[in-house]
Amino acid sequence: MFKKVLIANRGEIALRVIRACKELGIRTVAIHSEADAASLHVRAADEKVCVGPPEAALSYRNIPNVLSAAEITGVDAIHPGYGFLSENAHFAEVCESIGIKFIGPTSENIAMMGDKAKAREIVAKRGLPVTPGSPGELRSEEDALQAAQKIGFPVIIKATAGGGGRGMRVVNKAGDLGRAFQAAQAEAKSTFGNEGVYLERYFLEPRHIEVQILADHRGHVIHLGERDCSIQRRHQKLVEETPSPAVDEKLRREIGRVAVEAVKAAQYRNVGTVEFLLDKDRNFFFMEVNTRIQVEHPITEMVTGIDLIKEQIRLAAGHPLSIRQQDVVLNGHSMECRINAEDPEKFIPSPGQITKYSAPGGFGIRVDSAMESGAIVVPHYDSMIAKLISHGRDRQESMARMRRALDEFVIEGIKTTIPLHRRILDDPDFQKGHVSTTFLDRFLAS
């Protein structure tokens, strides 16, 4: 097992990883920008290194400084968290080359899955269901038109290097395709430095269902059930839950099997998430593999009892899987609300000092956050400041706990999305589990 791990991240996920390391008896090194010198994740670690100015590109994404920090502190491994360098194949490769273990999949896994069109190809070749779409990257407008006419409108154009809604365009008819193609390419290039785009059938009211997988170095793969992440605003997840109200035991087995096969096809290692679209007729289609720990991983932990960060670390250290598929038991229901430092109506970021912070507690409530009274939410990074996670014997109890915990949560000095979450939980359709990825837009419009 590793003796010392550097956490190449900040905020709640850095603290989450530090906690797991402490429980495993591993020493920790925090890195931080000048803006985060007083942050909780820094104080929670055994050692700390300032790696740059507030701008993420010059600090948390600064590969030379991050690796120098790893070298001068003598760590065995680096945990990248999510975001920043977590899906940077080059970074994973450099780590491997200098003998520092990258806690995550191989650099080849990251590179392969990072090319969304390529990933679809590999999965489709195995005979697994992928969203109908262009076979690979689109070379031209004509190429796009041909593909779109074959699968039928509406279609969605996506960046091959994409994620988070950037470089995406929905096209309803052939006449709009040319302009959308060019716009998506331009946005893809400016955002990801890669203008490659592909297209897929666009589903009208799909659910976003993802499956958590674990894979060891011997190629054994298991899945830990699904997460329903349909509550999204501009492709940013806001509320996640497991099990999905739309997935029964039979569908769970089927979609789990496909997820396991998909990552086996890619010789995938460590933890990952396979994302699917689930249409109204309960057909599901592979979308992509996320080669990192996900923000919403805690809900899977709550129902399985399995600590995913510890599993990541154990798998990276070369341990075989300690759990067999038949040992995975899903207990009850869990839900997560992402609390963002944003105006809950206009979604304008609301950085500033938290004058009072008091997190809810008690049975069935978990809070993952690096915030505290007096902490300053800086404007340089993601606006997510806390994850509120509930667990109950069933969806009803889990929702009731979430409601009372949202009522208890006190964050003063900045605006947060807590009131929005409270409203979502009061919505009758949400309460019945009748949601899709279009739910939130309609909810906000009404």
Place this chain on the structure above:
Amino acid sequence: MFKKVLIANRGEIALRVIRACKELGIRTVAIHSEADAASLHVRAADEKVCVGPPEAALSYRNIPNVLSAAEITGVDAIHPGYGFLSENAHFAEVCESIGIKFIGPTSENIAMMGDKAKAREIVAKRGLPVTPGSPGELRSEEDALQAAQKIGFPVIIKATAGGGGRGMRVVNKAGDLGRAFQAAQAEAKSTFGNEGVYLERYFLEPRHIEVQILADHRGHVIHLGERDCSIQRRHQKLVEETPSPAVDEKLRREIGRVAVEAVKAAQYRNVGTVEFLLDKDRNFFFMEVNTRIQVEHPITEMVTGIDLIKEQIRLAAGHPLSIRQQDVVLNGHSMECRINAEDPEKFIPSPGQITKYSAPGGFGIRVDSAMESGAIVVPHYDSMIAKLISHGRDRQESMARMRRALDEFVIEGIKTTIPLHRRILDDPDFQKGHVSTTFLDRFLAS
């Protein structure tokens, strides 16, 4: 189901009950003394009533004021928490007589089990194992001597109305019996207003094992496994865990069956706890029944997923048990550390203002507390200010989580027992689960 419940308690247990009520959609009324006007449990409730000055006897134990508060707010039921009026048969009886449901066992149950000697008699009559001792209350010194000589020294004299170590005396030889008998009687009278005492064999290094039971109004009874509460200082529990390292599946079934039979013998209703001594040869003996929710109930909740406060409320409202014995599954291991506002070495209470309060969070950690930054720990009540509860897949993980959570817990301005808990968790005997009720005294002496 009840529409509105008054919580006749304060601090963490009042907040615990308020949370359960909110999750059930029940309105809540907090009561408070003048010393607690600004407390979190008061702000968490829908309504609040000041019931007296700081002295508990004139406020929280003031039956006329508590019942008047229930009347003027129009509640259907009263939850007594633990301590204060929770085991007061007269209070339960008055509640029943004025048509307000007492959330707990019947007043007869409380009265019967409150007489410890009587409870032993009832259980012994059913042929269940009780600690060898006097058949009932001791009438005289000669009576005591006769009983002691029959069962053999050492013996322990206990108050029939007792609890919490008051009115107890260990006697090693016949010559010491007379003085100890008189001292125990006097202490029993001054503490409980009842000088009745009885005696039992005194075990040298027993474990304190207790079984959580649930009983509905139809007489169906189930148990939720045991709790090991052997880490005690002067009969005050400090650390509890479940499952007990000393109890295997076979013993659990056996001790559970006895616990269920014992409360069936008393026609017991609602929730309760049956306390046993477990000797080194794994013989167990009935000690008493606690007719209230226990401080340490959360660890049972963590491994069973069953919300005991909600069950109390449902059972009091006349709902039948929704869980059968075979549906009770124990998942993993849970531990609780009671954080007291006390000097961790001298155990002198440390009231005062909490200048900074920051509770630990993350996976497998639960905190039940009504404290916050700026809160004032008043000297009038119990010194317990927080319960830190861990849960893990096994005892190892649960302990590792507890350790890192104790390290994270920040309470400034007053002294707490956190450093003591940290030391206990580092003790090799504790880590191996080799403990008894004498553990802490030896630990503190070394």
Place this chain on the structure above:
Amino acid sequence: MSTRRSARSKKKTRPLILPNAFGGPEPETLLTGGQTKQIQDLIDLLRRNNLTELELERQGVRIRVRLEVGVKPVTASVQESVPSTPQQTSHPATTTGPSAEETTAMVTIASPIVGTFYRSPSPDADPYVEEGDFVKKGQVLCIVEAMKLMNEIESEVDGRIVKILAESTKSVEYGQALFLIDPKATP
């Protein structure tokens, strides 16, 4: 003695009216609003009374004003730590306390028990007292009903009823101010 039915009194038979057996505590005014103004008030108070030192501490707020003997200047210190200010939730019959000026040298009669406040011995009887009335120490001012018992609340001083702070038939909590009496007033 008299009988009276409260809102929830269906099961009630003959409630008793008990004489006052409680001593009411006096509510104190809290520091709220501009601190500068309050410190100034304390300094003025200190000067007017030729004090050398004045210290006030309540609910996490400590104010200390000191005048060095033989020296003109005064020392003042305020210490406040109030993250836990009580949040007002909907409690039965919330009464905002009288302001600082009103209570100067006034005596407050507070409820010694939790119950229901009645201004008259029975629904058709006249109120015990009205605002402006002069009362004697020991005179009954009202009844607070609790547990089917009617408790007479008596005045602790001679004086004039300046204000009646609770509403008849409404519930009152322990320590809630019921009457404000000016003990200096004479008929």
Place this chain on the structure above:
Amino acid sequence: MSTRRSARSKKKTRPLILPNAFGGPEPETLLTGGQTKQIQDLIDLLRRNNLTELELERQGVRIRVRLEVGVKPVTASVQESVPSTPQQTSHPATTTGPSAEETTAMVTIASPIVGTFYRSPSPDADPYVEEGDFVKKGQVLCIVEAMKLMNEIESEVDGRIVKILAESTKSVEYGQALFLIDPKATP
């Protein structure tokens, strides 16, 4: 150009020494406008009342204003105990910063990268600079090794090296102060 072996350099071959390509940021101390205003208000209050001392503590900020008897000037001190003060954990090569007086009008040369600090180009060579030396803008002061690359750190000003704040062969983090230079000094 020169080669040098660091503590973890078994795999290293021929490291490069790079010229300074970074600009060091200057640390600032801040007092918010609101705080200044509040202190002024307290001083005014003190003066108006000829106080000797006034202390105010609220939510972690304590302000004390004192007027010495028979002395004109006013002393003001602000103590802020932000709940999130960085706890000093064992980080590589912790350097306590120079005190306020020392840094007045001084220029701090900070490390623009994370790495290992070396005062000389090779183990057997003389240090680039010593305390008391006069340096020119652009003159190499030290090397910080990172990722097998030797980065030369140059002076940003003309002046005298007042203090060398880091220890050779020890690691330095981003922004860590390495040298204190007095730009007003002349040889």
